[in-house]
Amino acid sequence: MDPETRDPGTYHSPSRILGSIIYRNSIRFGPRQIRVESAMLRAYNSGTRAAPYESLVVADIGDVNVNVYDLKDTCKRIREAYRKILATGCIPLTMGGDHTIAYPILQAVAEKHGPVGLVHVDAHADTSDVVLGEKIGHGTPFRRCVEEGLLDCQRVVQIGLRGSGYSADSYEWSREQGFRVVPVEECWFKSLTPLMSEVRAQMGSGPVYLSFDIDALDPGFAPGTGTPEIAGLTPIQGVEIIRGCRGLNLVGCDLVEVSPPYDPTGNTALTGANLLFEMLCVLPKMKYY
Numbered sequence: 001m002d003p004e005t006r007d008p009g010t011y012h013s014p015s016r017i018l019g020s021i022i023y024r025n026s027i028r029f030g031p032r033q034i035r036v037e038s039a040m041l042r043a044y045n046s047g048t049r050a051a052p053y054e055s056l057v058v059a060d061i062g063d064v065n066v067n068v069y070d071l072k073d074t075c076k077r078i079r080e081a082y083r084k085i086l087a088t089g090c091i092p093l094t095m096g097g098d099h100t101i102a103y104p105i106l107q108a109v110a111e112k113h114g115p116v117g118l119v120h121v122d123a124h125a126d127t128s129d130v131v132l133g134e135k136i137g138h139g140t141p142f143r144r145c146v147e148e149g150l151l152d153c154q155r156v157v158q159i160g161l162r163g164s165g166y167s168a169d170s171y172e173w174s175r176e177q178g179f180r181v182v183p184v185e186e187c188w189f190k191s192l193t194p195l196m197s198e199v200r201a202q203m204g205s206g207p208v209y210l211s212f213d214i215d216a217l218d219p220g221f222a223p224g225t226g227t228p229e230i231a232g233l234t235p236i237q238g239v240e241i242i243r244g245c246r247g248l249n250l251v252g253c254d255l256v257e258v259s260p261p262y263d264p265t266g267n268t269a270l271t272g273a274n275l276l277f278e279m280l281c282v283l284p285k286m287k288y289y
């Protein structure tokens with residue numbers, strides 16, 4: 001389709017290689033829709049018997065005042081906001097927004113905790129150096145984090161990676177840093193509970209950040225996202241991963257890339273809300289009946 005005749009609401013841009021990258025935007029409306037769908041959540045976790053509201057002080061503290069016209073300024077605003085949030089002793093659970101937000105959040109997290117472990121659940125490694133000419137974007141956060149020493153690379157795992165890539169081995173850079181890479185093919189047709197036993201051993205007792213890109217799930221379950229990739233994880237596997245984080249020294253979590261315009265049933269936002277609840281239920285000092 002001729003770039004000039006495309007629907008102005010759809011963002012296309014020639015890639016450096018073939019075709020074009022089609023990024024379905026409006027991710028910034030994700031938090032609003034996740035809040036709407038979170039109305040269905042109850043107080044206790046029937047699967048794990050966790051009682052989050054008996055264990056912790058839990059609050060929705062609202063949105064960071066981002067700059068929708070300037071991504072770099074938005075990152076600065078997020079970093080400054082999270083410095084203040086973390087100074088209170090809070091463990092933030094963040095709704096994205098696209099995966100760019102993990103970079104400024106981890107800048108603030110590492111300032112407080114030092115280089116942290118990372119459980120990264122995603123279809124994409126998000127370790128590109130430059131995408132569409134930009135160093136800051138949702139395809140580059142973890143490259144920037146490594147460059148700035150924010151991650152304890154031997155304690156990083158990336159789970160669910162898949163899809164077409166910019167090179168034959170899209171995960172080479174991750175492995176070169178010392179990350180454990182778990183491509184989706186190693187997840188197909190199996191419970192991820194055994195994998196999470198290995199991840200807990202890898203993470204040890206040090207601080208860990210959990211970053212969950214909703215596009216880790218198969219688009220049949222979570223179509224409302226900007227860069228869907230087929231043959232993904234099931235919601236059951238997503239829950240297994242999060243529940244497998246029980247006992248880790250979690251210092252922060254996020255759930256990113258929910259795009260409401262592509263989520264007509266609301267199921268993607270509903271799944272995001274439930275995954276965030278599961279994250280709440282594995283935080284340190286949780287009471288279980």
Ligand SMILES: N=C(N)NCCCC(=O)O
Nearest residue numbers: 099124126131138139227
């Ligand atoms: N959805 C996230 N976080 N990243 C997608 C990157 C897609 C790309 O660079 O082509």
Ligand SMILES: [Mn+2]
Nearest residue numbers: 099122126213
């Ligand atoms: Mn991502």
Ligand SMILES: [Mn+2]
Nearest residue numbers: 123124213215
């Ligand atoms: Mn992704």
